[in-house]
Amino acid sequence: MPRKVGLRMVLYLYVAVFLTRIGFGSITILFPLYLQAPSYIIGVILALYPMSEAGSALPIGRLADRFSRKKLHIIGMIMITILTAAIGFTRNLLNVSILHGLMGVSAAITAVTSLTLLGDATKLTNRGKQMGGFDLANLGGYGLGFGVGGLLVNSFPPDKLSYAFWVTAGVFLFGGILAAKFLVEPVRIWELKQPKIRQRRIGGKIRPVLPVWIAQTVILGMYFLLPKAFRDSTPPIVLTREILIFLGVLGGLFALGAIVFGHISDKIGRTRIMVVGALGELGFLVLFGWSFPGGSFVKYELFLWPMFFLASAIAPAILAYVGDISGKAKRGSANALYSIVLSIGLAIGNIIGGFVASLGIQAIFYAGAGILLPSILATSTLLRRRQ
Numbered sequence: 452m453p454r455k456v457g458l459r460m461v462l463y464l465y466v467a468v469f470l471t472r473i474g475f476g477s478i479t480i481l482f483p484l485y486l487q488a489p490s491y492i493i494g495v496i497l498a499l500y501p502m503s504e505a506g507s508a509l510p511i512g513r514l515a516d517r518f519s520r521k522k523l524h525i526i527g528m529i530m531i532t533i534l535t536a537a538i539g540f541t542r543n544l545l546n547v548s549i550l551h552g553l554m555g556v557s558a559a560i561t562a563v564t565s566l567t568l569l570g571d572a573t574k575l576t577n578r579g580k581q582m583g584g585f586d587l588a589n590l591g592g593y594g595l596g597f598g599v600g601g602l603l604v605n606s607f608p609p610d611k612l613s614y615a616f617w618v619t620a621g622v623f624l625f626g627g628i629l630a631a632k633f634l635v636e637p638v639r640i641w642e643l644k645q646p647k648i649r650q651r652r653i654g655g656k657i658r659p660v661l662p663v664w665i666a667q668t669v670i671l672g673m674y675f676l677l678p679k680a681f682r683d684s685t686p687p688i689v690l691t692r693e694i695l696i697f698l699g700v701l702g703g704l705f706a707l708g709a710i711v712f713g714h715i716s717d718k719i720g721r722t723r724i725m726v727v728g729a730l731g732e733l734g735f736l737v738l739f740g741w742s743f744p745g746g747s748f749v750k751y752e753l754f755l756w757p758m759f760f761l762a763s764a765i766a767p768a769i770l771a772y773v774g775d776i777s778g779k780a781k782r783g784s785a786n787a788l789y790s791i792v793l794s795i796g797l798a799i800g801n802i803i804g805g806f807v808a809s810l811g812i813q814a815i816f817y818a819g820a821g822i823l824l825p826s827i828l829a830t831s832t833l834l835r836r837r838q
Contacts (some may be wrong), residue, residue, distance in 0.1 A: 459507065460572050463633040464565050467528070469486035469595075472624040473560050474501070474535065474619045475554075476596015477603060481619075482551075484604055485612045488544055496548050503555030504562075505794035511556075512563050513785025520568050520783070521634045527560030528627030532620050537618035548824040559790045566786040568634065570774035576717055578774050579724075583713025583767035587706050596835055656776045657788070659714065659833035662767055665730045667765050668793050670732070670819040672800015673807070680808045680815060697752050701759050708763030713771065715766070719773035724764045724832055729827045731761020733820055740816035 481495050515523055534554045538547055567586065573581045603615035716724040735758035742751045770789065777785035803822075807814040 452570075459633055461569060461584075463629055464838075465584055465588040466567050467561065467626050467630060468585060468590040469525075470536075470622050471528075471558070472592025473590055473596040473599055474531070474622050475494025475558060477600030477619055478535070478554075478596075479617050480597055480600025480604060481612060481703065482608065485538075485616075486542060486544065486547060492544065495514050495553055496544070497726070499548060499552040500555040500558065500656075501798050503552045504559045505555075505791045506792075506837045507556045508559040508563055508787040508790035509784065511685075512567075512784040514575060515564055515567050515786075516781060519636060520564050520571070521630070521636050523560060524568065524634060525565035525627060525630050527557050528623060529629055530557035530573055530624040531561065532553075532627060535616055535623055535778075536620035537829065539613035539620070542760040548613050548650065549816045559787075562790045562793075563787050565659055565768065566774075566789055567783045570777070570782050570786065573774070577714075579713035579716035579721065579767055580710060581770040582770040582774070583709035586713075586770065587709045591706070614658050616778060620820040622720060623666045655825035655837070657785070659830055659837055660725060660772060661792075662826035662829040662833075663725060663765065663823075664769050664792055665796055666823045667729070667732070667769075667797070668796020669800040669803065669822055672797035673804035673815050675801060676758055676804035676808045676815060677812070700752070700756060704756055707764045708760045710763030713767035716768045716771055721768045721775065722830075725768040725772070726827065726831060727759050728764030728768065729823060730832070731758045732765065733823050734758040736816045736823065738819040740820070743813050743816070785787075 479497065482497060486493055486496065488496075511523075531554065534550050534557060538550050541547060541550075544566055569581060569585055570578065596801065600615075603618060604612070607614050673749050712728065735755060738751060738754060739760065742755075773788065803818060804815060807818045
């Protein structure tokens with residue numbers, strides 16, 4: 452693939468995943484206000500999305516290995532657009548449940564094909580850095596999506612919230628138009644079916660990184676409970692200028708680290724960087740929990756910032772590692788694990804976070820450390836045995 456074409460496609464994939472996650476993040480905010488139903492019913496409907504994404508990811512990954520990656524990606528963007536717009540026409544709980552479940556399938560299509568195309572368009576020498584950009588776009592889109600959802604809620608009266616879904620559908624439509632214009636096929640699918648193409652066995656290679664990978668997504672799901680935990684703390688934590696600066700620097704370091712450590716993993720190896728990142732996150736969780744009472748964690752910012760910076764190394768290293776070991780013929784199937792692990796991990800993290808948040812903010816960080824430590828030991832042991 453010409454370098455200019457490859458770079459253009461990589462940039463599009465960043466935009467695509469960013470726009471997609473903005474849409475899903477905003478919908479998460481809109482749903483509780485749009486649907487007139489008890490909280491537990493809304494919770495079940497929201498859960499249908501990650502459940503269907505996880506359940507459909509593997510078949511979609513296999514399809515990506517047998518069908519056009521580009522065409523499948525565009526189909527996913529069209530599905531997202533239609534389903535989101537359709538929700539704006541109904542508040543019937545059954546209809547919305549079906550539509551939201553199908554949105555999970557469309558999310559799996561876009562996520563799996565995006566990662567597969569990104570793996571096809573990159574090389575061993577630059578894949579880590581590019582995967583760092585993907586992770587940044589993914590998480591940044593979710594975060595911005597929550598803010599966009601809040602803005603849409605305030606922009607439309609309760610009886611006009613359907614307009615918010617149509618606005619979100621417009622964002623997805625724009626992403627689909629970009630896909631049709633900028634995506635190319637880095638791999639000819641018919642070539643992958645030739646007998647000379649070696650079908651790699653990736654199970655044994657991917658197993659060692661799963662403990663840290665799953666733990667990371669579980670902790671991320673627990674972080675979703677932090678805003679409520681901060682609000683319910685005694686006394687409530689007030690977002691002072693000092694705290695906002697502290698949080699802003701954390702976000703900036705995480706964004707920078709995703710690119711920097713992805714690039715470093717291209718030079719010295721994926722699993723080494725992943726373990727270093729996990730140790731950094733472990734230190735952050737323990738120190739933040741220990742220093743939290745009274746908001747005194749800001750006093751330890753010079754120690755917390757570097758640890759959080761290291762934590763940003765985990766995701767790009769793992770995603771690049773999956774791209775390395777899978778090869779072209781099974782890259783779609785391997786990248787299906789991304790949607791599966793992310794969906795299951797976030798769901799488990801939300802559940803655990805809901806329980807431990809009632810014990811205080813410190814409990815969330817100590818619980819995260821308790822999950823991460825054995826996962827690091829398990830991954831390190833499995834990696835040593837593989838050598």
